[in-house]
Amino acid sequence: MRDLSAELLAWYDIHARSMPWRVGPADRKAGVLPDPYAVWMSEVMLQQTTVAAVRDYHRKFMGLWPTVGALAAADDAQVMAAWAGLGYYARARNLLKCARAVVSDHGGVFPGDYETLLTLPGVGPYTAAAIAAIAFDQPETVVDGNVERVMARLYDIHVPLPGSKPLLTDRARDLTPLARPGDYAQAVMDLGATICTPRSPACGICPWRGPCAARAAGTVAELPKKIPKKKTPTRYGIAYVVRRSDGAWLLETRPDSGLLGGMLGWPGSEWSDDPPPAPPLTAEWTALNDEARHTFTHFHLRLKIMTATVPTDAKPDRGQFLSQHDFSPAALPTAMRKVYDLAAATLRHG
Template identity: 75%
Template sequence: MPVGTGQKGKRLRDDVGTEPLSDSLLAWYDAHARVMPWRVPPDQKLAGVRPDPYRVWLSEVMLQQTTVAAVRDYFHKFTSIWPTVQDLAAAEDADVMGAWAGLGYYARARNLLKCARAVVADHGGVFPTTRDALLTLPGIGPYTASAIAAIAYDEAAVVVDGNVERVMARLHDIHEPLPKSKAVLTERASELTPAQRPGDYAQAVMDLGATICTPRNPACGICPWRDPCAARAQGTAPDLPKKEPKKPKPTRQGTAYVARRSDGAWLLEVRPDKGLLGGMLAWPSTEWSVERPQEAPPIAADWTQLPAEARHTFTHFHLGLTVLVATVPMEAQPTRGSFMPHADFRPSELPTLMRKVYDLTQGHAPLWP
């Protein structure tokens, strides 16, 4: 195998034994690092500028299961409104959930607040400096703790995301499918993590996977690890990493109720903290189930069904929501939810699914006052 094995903390060398793989990758990173709003460029870091743990943490939470392109604007928004962890800890829950709307995986936003408040209350507003200590914070798991420890504090923590898994699988020509191969891929990544500049190295491997060692059509000809890459030598790089077949997603059904009072106010509710879209502003709806659920209107009204349904895909299922609309008088009393004045209603603060429902009402329901 072109890449040898070694103990944690030792630099492995390429197939001709002349240069540690981490050194060749860091040299590439110094010249080709992606520009990120949360990242300290390698030249600035070498000049003594240290990454802000708050910005590193915020970006890593946002980037979970989300693309860099989708995160950039949200990161700018959050750091503009709440530039420090103290600012975020003091924020109103509804404001943070509203600012997060559209980014998805809303448990992350709830955990964001819990973590910020724990950092302020228990750590004097300073993020812990080690991976083990970071793991004690709410919402911080092994990956996020490793990323913060490495990038913000230069701890030689092993950072393994999807990009790193792909790079390791190809570098070592590992054909065992994910997720079974996670342990061995993490071990291979650990063997290559250097004691010097581990934060830059972690970002370099992720950049390599995002820009060169891409899922389709990897640019092997310009890769800094071209020579030691076992999969390139075997011609298997485009096929790796292998993955077990995904199970088909079921489709669930439900009904969303969009009621507007005669003064223009909207009937909305805050979903329970636990569960999908937890803590988010939403239209009242039925349960979401494979079998058509029993109707559960939140207020007595003459409901009209729109001709199209709101469709959305979550991690484990597809959802189709039938949309019912109604205008109700001022004296109408809902059984759940409350009316929000139209002047206070911002559709942009709805989660994506609920924004889809709203958009349907604008296209098909000219009955609003």
């Protein structure tokens, strides 16, 4: 087992990916320490987003809020707006809660042990293990999708996910070395992301090609096995897009709970098959031919768009008008921005 980890670390020393939040193996050897805040930020962003997409977001967030104290003091709406495009906004709300907990309960310093990290808002077992290992070089076992795939192939494990996760975690724990556990955790993830890929893995240049049981058995392409996913359902709704004659837009803040909680959006219906609510005000409504489509993790969303232009003295039953100077489409979550993109041209020229 020690030989396997040593072989992988030797490979990582040469082939480690460069990332904004990562201290590379050469710098780590020279004594440069990772910034726990930057590591935590990257792990939260990477929960449902690719490394390629997260790079620019991470740079933007670190530029706007370079320390955990700066993030803790940030305006909620600004953080939510900056988060747009990164997935569930609940994670952005937990980001703020966690930053504020680190400042209020830990003097602005991230704790370095797994158990204490678990007490922070929004930090689960995976994130706690990743921070402890990568930022503090603790011998914690970090298991993401890449690591699951590598372990399933290395040991030729055919039990389908998610049922095999405990077994795969045990195998990964057996290989985690006491020396350089942070580099090792990143090495396994890099191996899965660049060599032991889901399709067409580059087995010929893999540092673990010799001991790989699935390669010997010819079952690499079959692993890891997964229970077939259920068909993704589609939900439907209506978005009412209203522009006042002075250029102001009618928006409302969504409830704190649920998807896009606490975010600005267009007045509309629940996303279901229930009858839609009444429009937010009396107006001459026009239905767009195009509908806004967006995919969340567990369902597809299709929004019918109703537009209207109203006079400056219009009194809505829901929401409030924001002047064109106070409104920025970039502050909208992606699903709502798609509605804006389709409706804006019609309302400008209608």
